[in-house]
Amino acid sequence: MLRAITLISAPLLLIACGDVSAPTNEDRTQVRGEMQDGLFELSDMNRDIALRRAITGTGIRCQRVDGSGYVGRYDNLDQWAATCEDGRQWAVFIAASDDAQVRLCDDVEGAGLPACTVTDKATGIYSEVQAADPSVNEAG
Structure with missing residues (x-):
């Protein structure tokens, strides 16, 4: 008898819990680190230096x-x-x-990662791309 009650009550408990599906990307809280935010505040030269340090x-x-x-x-x-x-x-x-992972841009698309298309805060060779096509600087 106790076994029958357990078998019947288990599905009822699951129904009472409601939606137990995993959260979607919109539901997740984004956590940001100081370095993530700080890179946007650096001068062009200092940002280049910080990224060089991440690479090396x-x-x-x-x-x-x-x-x-x-x-992005x-x-x-x-x-x-x-x-x-x-x-x-x-x-x-x-x-x-503030951990960094570095990959060759030629390899990221093949690995299913976003292409290295600069959208904002371009310096050096990338600023030439922005000057030729101002729409490249739409993200913020």
Whole structure:
């Protein structure tokens, strides 16, 4: 008898809980780190230096960043693009914990990540793109 009550009451408890589905992207609270916000406040030169430090911090060689720009938000990461003096373009993903992940821009689309299309705060080579096409600077 006790077993029958348990089998009947378990589904009723689940119904009483309501919707237990995972939250959607709109429902999630976005957590931001100081570095994520701080990159927007830096001068062009200091932002290039900060992104260079993120790149070299992962063991990649980069003597100087010749241009950088904001790409957009990917999941809970801010994506930036930076071009080193050797011409290699890097996607730099900054987390709220101020951790950085760096990938070659040529590889990010193949991995299902957003392309390195700069949308805002462009310097160096990216500012030439903004001058040629002002619509590139629409995001903020």
